[in-house]
Amino acid sequence: xxxxxxxxxxxxxxxxxxxxxxxxxxxxxxxxxxxxxxxxxxxxxxxxxxxxxxxxxxxxxxxxxxxxxxxxxxxxxxxxxxxxxxxxxxxxxxxxxxxxxxxxxxxxxxxxxxxxxxxxxxxxxxxxxxxxxxxxxxxxxxxxxxxxxxxxxxxxxxxxxxxxxxxxxxxxxxxxxxxxxxxxxxxxxxxxxxxxxxxxxxxxxxxxxxxxxxxxxxxxxxxxxxxxxxxxxxxxxxxxxxxxxxxxxxxxxxxxxxxxxxxxxxxxxxxxxxxxxxxxxxxxxxxxxxxxxxxxxxxxxxxxxxxxxxxxxxxxxxxxxxxxxxxxxxxxxxxxxxxxxxxxxxxxxxxxxxxxxxxxxxxxxxxxxxxxxxxxxxxxxxxxxxxxxxxxxxxxxxxxxxxxxxxxxx
Ligand SMILES: Cc1cc2nc3c(=O)[nH]c(=O)nc-3n(C[C@H](O)[C@H](O)[C@H](O)COP(=O)(O)OP(=O)(O)OC[C@H]3O[C@@H](n4cnc5c(N)ncnc54)[C@H](O)[C@@H]3O)c2cc1C
Numbered sequence: 001x002x003x004x005x006x007x008x009x010x011x012x013x014x015x016x017x018x019x020x021x022x023x024x025x026x027x028x029x030x031x032x033x034x035x036x037x038x039x040x041x042x043x044x045x046x047x048x049x050x051x052x053x054x055x056x057x058x059x060x061x062x063x064x065x066x067x068x069x070x071x072x073x074x075x076x077x078x079x080x081x082x083x084x085x086x087x088x089x090x091x092x093x094x095x096x097x098x099x100x101x102x103x104x105x106x107x108x109x110x111x112x113x114x115x116x117x118x119x120x121x122x123x124x125x126x127x128x129x130x131x132x133x134x135x136x137x138x139x140x141x142x143x144x145x146x147x148x149x150x151x152x153x154x155x156x157x158x159x160x161x162x163x164x165x166x167x168x169x170x171x172x173x174x175x176x177x178x179x180x181x182x183x184x185x186x187x188x189x190x191x192x193x194x195x196x197x198x199x200x201x202x203x204x205x206x207x208x209x210x211x212x213x214x215x216x217x218x219x220x221x222x223x224x225x226x227x228x229x230x231x232x233x234x235x236x237x238x239x240x241x242x243x244x245x246x247x248x249x250x251x252x253x254x255x256x257x258x259x260x261x262x263x264x265x266x267x268x269x270x271x272x273x274x275x276x277x278x279x280x281x282x283x284x285x286x287x288x289x290x291x292x293x294x295x296x297x298x299x300x301x302x303x304x305x306x307x308x309x310x311x312x313x314x315x316x317x318x319x320x321x322x323x324x325x326x327x328x329x330x331x332x333x334x335x336x337x338x339x340x341x342x343x344x345x346x347x348x349x350x351x352x353x354x355x356x357x358x359x360x361x362x363x364x365x366x367x368x369x370x371x372x373x374x375x376x377x378x379x380x381x382x383x384x385x386x387x388x389x390x391x392x393x394x395x396x397x398x399x400x401x402x403x404x405x406x407x408x409x410x
Pocket of ligand 1: 006007008009010011012029030031032033034035036037038039040041042043044045046047218219220221247248249250251252268269270271272305306346347348349350371372373374375376377378379380381
């Protein structure tokens with residue numbers, strides 16, 4: 001079959017490989033080129049051990065405190081608030097205890113597929129060197145967070161996820177560059193990180209082309225509902241195919257709307273500063289609990305980033321936010337390079353209010369399959385999503401129940 005994939009981010013690129021495995025003819029379209037969106041500059045953490053959605057009963061109690069600080073870890077640009085309201089309403093609903101528990105089941109099921117899917121894909125593509133398996137740390141400075149972290153570890157243990165609670169001594173043995181301020185950490189020995197998001201997405205993209213996928217730089221503005229769907233472009237061109245995969249990240253909403261699915265997709269904008277060539281300061285990704293940022297030792301250099309800002313897809317970045325993350329980092333990590341030597345970046349996480357992506361068929365055309373909205377975990381979940389999409393297109397039962405991810409769940 002001829003399958004068109006809209007979007008050459010990590011999800012679209014991984015999906016190209018899963019479809020090539022099945023012998024499909026694959027056409028990848030992207031309005032910019034491969035790895036234009038967050039797949040270019042994310043933190044590179046394969047965080048399959050995270051199974052708790054952001055919308056939770058606990059976060060609802062913290063939101064007012066976060067929002068009071070315009071440069072805090074969570075911010076809404078005031079002018080964007082009216083457009084965000086439908087997403088926020090869904091977020092509040094997703095934070096109710098029963099909905100939260102349902103989302104955990106969905107997230108844990110998808111995360112459970114993630115690492116094996118990555119190992120399989122990288123092995124098959126000859127790109128194993130892009131994955132580093134040194135675990136991940138969630139470090140906290142406030143001893144009062146120990147109970148909270150232990151509670152999360154208990155939930156993770158229910159799903160077979162290994163977490164070791166470690167004290168300050170062990171933490172500094174693992175990561176000597178961390179300051180004396182830490183009270184402890186949750187160590188996830190099975191977490192992993194990648195070489196560099198841009199390098200890996202590009203390598204996978206090129207490997208897909210080498211396997212016969214075809215790339216076209218084009219913006220898709222609509223999809224027809226016929227038996228053989230047609231992609232429609234901005235200047236009126238059309239491409240008739242057998243199946244379509246929508247993997248356009250944070251830009252997927254209008255394409256889904258045209259297929260009859262009003263998905264509350266929005267973007268959580270994230271910021272980072274990277275220091276090219278700075279390697280060896282730390283060995284594994286570290287999340288700074290309660291401080292709203294992570295630090296990853298990519299092969300290309302050290303990256304410090306995080307924050308969640310709601311402001312849509314058009315507003316320019318506000319790198320005062322990046323500077324603030326960096327300034328916090330200097331109080332927690334010794335030996336950081338000067339801010340001015342770093343490169344700044346902002347990216348659009350494609351986010352659904354319940355922290356689950358949309359993976360499933362479109363309402364108006366079962367030959368159109370969605371694969372978008374992976375929020376904070378798109379790098380982690382991309383290869384697993386690709387396998388699920390391939391199963392849907394082949395008409396095979398998917399490896400996990402896809403009801404959690406349906407576009408019609410809202
Ligand atoms: C600061 C930050 C840190 C992050 N850290 C991590 C992390 O450590 N681990 C993790 O798992 N995830 C992380 N993420 C999330 C992850 O980066 C995203 O979930 C993931 O990159 C989404 O990939 P995607 O392929 O769905 O979308 P994208 O990367 O956005 O790709 C979509 C592509 O579609 C194209 N496109 C859009 N509309 C059209 C159209 N109409 N026609 C044609 N082409 C179109 C775009 O040009 C783009 O190239 C982070 C994100 C941010 C912002």
